[in-house]
Amino acid sequence: MNSMSQSAAHSRVSGQSPLRAALVGNPNCGKTALFNQLTGNRQKVANYAGVTVERKEGRFVTPAGRAVALLDLPGTYSMNATSPDEAVTRDVCAGKYRGEPAPDLIICVVSATNLRLHLRFALEVRNLGRPMLLVLNMTDAASKQGLVIDLDRLSMEMGVPVVPAVGIRKGGAARLSGALDAMRIAPPEKTLSGDLHEEVRRLMTLSVTYPPDEGNILGEKIDRWVLHPVWGPCILAVLMFVMFQAVFAWAQPLMDMIDAGVAWLADTLRATLPDNALTGLLTDGVIAGAGTVIEFLPQILILFFWILVLEESGYLPRAAFLLDRVMASAGLSGRSFIPLLSSFACAVPGIMATRTIQNPRDRFVTILLAPLMTCSARLPVYALLIGAFIPDRRIGGIFNLQGLVLFALYAGAILSALVVARVLKQRDRGVEHPLLLELPDYRFPNPRDLALGLWQRAKIFLSRVGTIIVTLSVLMWALSSWPAPPAGAVGPSIDYSLAGRIGHLMLPLFAPIGFNWQICVALIPGLAAREVAVSALATVYAVGVADSADPAAQLAPLLSAQWSLPTALSLLAWYVFAPQCFSTLAVIRRETGSWKPVAVTAGYLFGLAWLAAFLTWHIARAF
Amino acid sequence: MRLDQMPSGQVAVVRQVENRSSEDPVACRLRELGFVPGEAVKVVARGPFGGDPLAVRVGMTRFALRLSEASRIILDETIAV
Numbered sequence: 001m002n003s004m005s006q007s008a009a010h011s012r013v014s015g016q017s018p019l020r021a022a023l024v025g026n027p028n029c030g031k032t033a034l035f036n037q038l039t040g041n042r043q044k045v046a047n048y049a050g051v052t053v054e055r056k057e058g059r060f061v062t063p064a065g066r067a068v069a070l071l072d073l074p075g076t077y078s079m080n081a082t083s084p085d086e087a088v089t090r091d092v093c094a095g096k097y098r099g100e101p102a103p104d105l106i107i108c109v110v111s112a113t114n115l116r117l118h119l120r121f122a123l124e125v126r127n128l129g130r131p132m133l134l135v136l137n138m139t140d141a142a143s144k145q146g147l148v149i150d151l152d153r154l155s156m157e158m159g160v161p162v163v164p165a166v167g168i169r170k171g172g173a174a175r176l177s178g179a180l181d182a183m184r185i186a187p188p189e190k191t192l193s194g195d196l197h198e199e200v201r202r203l204m205t206l207s208v209t210y211p212p213d214e215g216n217i218l219g220e221k222i223d224r225w226v227l228h229p230v231w232g233p234c235i236l237a238v239l240m241f242v243m244f245q246a247v248f249a250w251a252q253p254l255m256d257m258i259d260a261g262v263a264w265l266a267d268t269l270r271a272t273l274p275d276n277a278l279t280g281l282l283t284d285g286v287i288a289g290a291g292t293v294i295e296f297l298p299q300i301l302i303l304f305f306w307i308l309v310l311e312e313s314g315y316l317p318r319a320a321f322l323l324d325r326v327m328a329s330a331g332l333s334g335r336s337f338i339p340l341l342s343s344f345a346c347a348v349p350g351i352m353a354t355r356t357i358q359n360p361r362d363r364f365v366t367i368l369l370a371p372l373m374t375c376s377a378r379l380p381v382y383a384l385l386i387g388a389f390i391p392d393r394r395i396g397g398i399f400n401l402q403g404l405v406l407f408a409l410y411a412g413a414i415l416s417a418l419v420v421a422r423v424l425k426q427r428d429r430g431v432e433h434p435l436l437l438e439l440p441d442y443r444f445p446n447p448r449d450l451a452l453g454l455w456q457r458a459k460i461f462l463s464r465v466g467t468i469i470v471t472l473s474v475l476m477w478a479l480s481s482w483p484a485p486p487a488g489a490v491g492p493s494i495d496y497s498l499a500g501r502i503g504h505l506m507l508p509l510f511a512p513i514g515f516n517w518q519i520c521v522a523l524i525p526g527l528a529a530r531e532v533a534v535s536a537l538a539t540v541y542a543v544g545v546a547d548s549a550d551p552a553a554q555l556a557p558l559l560s561a562q563w564s565l566p567t568a569l570s571l572l573a574w575y576v577f578a579p580q581c582f583s584t585l586a587v588i589r590r591e592t593g594s595w596k597p598v599a600v601t602a603g604y605l606f607g608l609a610w611l612a613a614f615l616t617w618h619i620a621r622a623f
Numbered sequence: 624m625r626l627d628q629m630p631s632g633q634v635a636v637v638r639q640v641e642n643r644s645s646e647d648p649v650a651c652r653l654r655e656l657g658f659v660p661g662e663a664v665k666v667v668a669r670g671p672f673g674g675d676p677l678a679v680r681v682g683m684t685r686f687a688l689r690l691s692e693a694s695r696i697i698l699d700e701t702i703a704v
Contacts, residue, residue, distance in 0.1 A: 229669065
């Protein structure tokens with residue numbers, strides 16, 4: 001089999017098919033910047049079969065006209081894999097990954113500023129015995145540090161071709177591209193079975209000249225502030241504050257614009273098309289459904305812009321360093337912090353941000369916790385109910401009772417997340433899961449890489465989550481529109497629809513927690529987006545939504561007349577946990593590639609919501 | 624002395640990395656990351672809560688290590704400055 005695949009690879013090289021090359025290297029070797037330089041936006045982003053490891057492939061043509069299909073493998077420290085990412089790299093390089101043929105050429109990238117660490121992995125790659133090219137990246141930074149590297153000597157001692165590159169500069173990849181034309185694609189001349197660290201030391205003694213004071217002095221100077229026990233957390237707090245300010249403040253005008261655009265489109269269609277079921281499906285189902293999702297796009301892009309900047313600049317591992325101990329008290333590591341914080345804006349980008357967590361179990365737990373962080377879509381519901389039921393009173397002269405209730409809702413969610421994390425991590429007790437996190441050199445984020453990263457996130461979000469949301473919205477619309485009320489019917493039409501009937505059917509389950517059938521009906525469209533529950537309640541109570549700019553203003557006195565205080569408190573408690581957000585469940589499905597975490601999330605949140613509402617209702621009634 | 628007990632700012636040389644179990648993946652990864660006999664290490668920062676984790680420099684690279692990870696690394700008593 002081996003000889004067959006080798007001869008197949010040979011004919012591919014000499015024939016017209018593209019050269020299949022794989023890019024490997026340590027994390028922080030500048031590999032992805034090099035990949036972006038080589039392939040530009042001719043990239044395809046997907047997942048590897050069976051795992052949620054991102055697979056990036058791009059194409060380019062060498063100066064001599066040879067087509068190259070380049071696979072960007074996940075960064076790894078060793079072929080002795082400890083995470084799913086690293087296992088993918090190990091198996092693809094060895095030609096053992098199902099559905100991924102062995103690469104014709106392995107391009108191993110090492111950072112010239114970190115040869116001591118990176119060369120060891122390069123030697124591991126060489127030991128695979130496959131055709132290999134060594135790229136010495138970040139040569140500019142190395143010469144700035146005063147390092148002199150003898151490329152010819154290194155190439156001779158390693159027995160593989162060596163090319164210098166500057167991954168972040170325009171044209172930095174041109175030499176690499178040219179070197180592919182010049183080189184003979186053949187297995188390395190040497191392999192070695194001895195101690196790799198010994199060999200690295202030998203190679204470095206022979207080919208590297210150090211400056212008198214070795215090391216990255218600037219980086220360490222910055223770290224003295226950034227990792228400082230007092231200033232470090234202060235800097236982090238300021239950065240986080242600015243970041244979330246940006247997510248809310250900058251995104252709002254864009255979100256309003258999209259909202260207005262979607263409404264305009266629906267109105268225009270409604271005005272021009274005949275008034276029938278198909279038009280309703282198009283405007284209320286497809287456009288309204290897709291609109292609620294697309295509205296999140298500005299928030300997601302701004303949030304990802306910040307995450308990418310923090311990641312590219314090398315700050316993110318420092319944040320994880322500062323918060324590791326706090327997260328460890330919940331059984332997680334510092335890496336879970338950013339996704340959980342993001343989830344206060346919206347769980348969808350938060351769950352997407354869990355990609356930066358390497359440990360699969362940590363990532364899973366973080367995804368399960370993300371919906372517990374009080375997202376911004378819950379605010380309209382909280383605001384409505386608190387305004388209607390909680391008196392605007394001062395407590396102890398300084399605190400406003402309404403504000404205190406809102407704070408209690410947020411604090412309750414965070415506390416329960418800590419408890420849930422402890423329970424979920426119970427069986428991981430005793431299993432040490434290491435931090436072992438590299439704190440890379442600080443770097444100026446490259447605008448081109450940022451733009452590419454944002455573009456890829458936007459594409460993933462719109463295509464995958466969008467299709468699921470549109471399908472579900474159409475279903476929701478159908479449920480609340482059919483069957484139409486009989487002629488001469490009084491009361492809201494939703495009462496006669498399937499959704500209305502389902503509301504009545506749900507009542508036995510929700511009566512013990514103090515909900516009436518109207519709340520049950522409102523919970524259904526609230527599935528598409530939580531804040532929709534407000535307008536749904538308005539519909540159920542036959543408040544003229546269309547005539548009023550602010551249905552909530554009319555709704556509040558109506559609700560306080562119709563509901564008891566325990567019912568309102570119970571609904572608030574329900575909303576702290578309620579899993580009723582299809583976008584969140586859809587993104588969990590996408591990010592984990594399986595329905596099981598979706599079922600677990602929906603199940604445990606539903607259970608908690610019911611329990612919390614049950615307790616709240618009974619305790620409130622006792623008083 | 625072990626790395627978790629070393630004062631910040633000092634430089635010491637790694638004697639060995641200890642296995643906590645017969646095939647300790649953490650110890651194995653520490654060696655792969657460059658914590659091998661003869662390498663100089665330096666604690667450059669400590670976490671704000673209880674001094675955990677440590678930021679350690681080995682070779683040209685800095686790593687964040689939890690105290691339990693750092694305690695696997697045994698240093699030579701002779702401290703070079």
